Amino acid sequence: MPFKINASFAFEAKQPTDVLLQFEAAAIPEQRFLSTDTWLTKSEQFARVPAQENIGERIWVRAEGHFKVDYTCEIEVDRMLTEIEPLRQMDAHDLPGETVQYLFDSRYCQGDRFQSFVDAEFGDLVGGKRIMAMHDWVADHFSYVPGASGPQTTALDSFVERRGICRDYAHVMVTLARASGIPARFVSCFAPGVNPPDFHAVAEVFLEDTTTPGGGAWYLVDATGMATPSDIVKIGVGRDAADVSFMTSFGLTDFLEKTISVEETNKE
Known part of the structure; x- marks a missing residue:
């Protein structure tokens, strides 16, 4: 496209x-x-x-x-498009070395603070099913409000306020995934459906690659609902917004x- x-x-x-x-x-x-x-x-x-x-x-x-x-x-x-829900979560010891940094806490994404929440809310789900359940939870519980957050707003702040912009939605998705032991990173991008028009941000999670036995791949997730993987133009990736x-x-x-x-x- x-x-x-x-x-x-x-x-x-x-x-x-x-x-x-x-x-x-x-x-x-x-x-x-x-x-x-x-x-x-x-x-x-x-x-x-x-x-x-x-x-x-x-x-x-x-x-x-x-x-x-x-x-x-x-x-x-x-971009190759894959349904996320059926995908398996990779065991930590099978992860490629370059993905391991995306399991750890970063400036805006404190995954260790969310472990009890993800266990209670999504404990019966694994892999892609858990990612999509978290996507739906954020989409249902958050309000997109320009100006509701600032440069110091963390995923924990957004979780408490239940509002924010694309940056905040992405931070919360990244944080919930990391709290579940799934590597997740922040993606800066362009997308046509962003309103108001601006740079956009989405999450990207690392799950199994069904085309490569034992392998994994990165999959884009946008809880704002404004963009889909087919129309996201990547600018860069990082641990959170500070990197990109x-x-x-x-x-x-x-x-x-x-x-x-x-x-x-x-x-x-």
């Missing part, structure tokens, strides 16, 4: 400031670029570095004054504006 993506944002740095950006769609096998263009205000320093898991890239800039980013791409998503923020400033900056649009296009 092809999409046209436009993203722009601007900020002000009153003195030379290092800023780490991650806003471009990732060049991975399931995403084929038809065209792409990135424009940034000239800066003293510009460097591309690999992002986490080598999914996408980050950009270092040394910004001063008004700084603007404009990004456009046309991209086609061709579109902008991380290592100094004082004033954020000015942001505009995102994602539209499905015809191949013809």
Whole structure:
């Protein structure tokens, strides 16, 4: 499925400031670029570095004054789609080494605080059945409320408040999965159904891969219901939102504006 993506944002740095950006769609096998263009205000320093898991890239800039980013791409998503519910949870000792970090607590996702809850609420379910039950629980119990959370809001905060935005839904899904012994990570992405239009966030869980005996694979889960795996364009992945923020400033900056649009296009 092809999409046209436009993203722009601007900020002000009153003195030379290092800023780490991650806003471009990732060049991975399931995403084929038809065209792409990135424009940034000239800066003293510009460097591309690999992002986490080598999914996408980050950009270092040394910004001063008004700084603007404009990004456009046309991209086609061709992702294998698998029903999650029948999938088996892998035993911990069979997990690939690179997935183990996604079992542990992180800044926004404190899975150990939720173990008693998942045992009580989902204790009779395992693997994909448990993931989908948790998805449905979050979808039923949370309200999508822009402005209801902030940069310091954790999954525990969201669980108590029962409201938030896509970032918070993803954090809670990641946390519940980790509390169940299922590796889970945070995915920054673009998607056409996001309202209001913005960068989007979903969870991704590691379960068995039925095409590879003894193997596993990552599966996208969006408890907001705004996106499906077939129309999610990945930007990057991480332990939580701190790893894949579109902008991380290592100094004082004033954020000015942001505009995102994602539209499905015809191949013809």
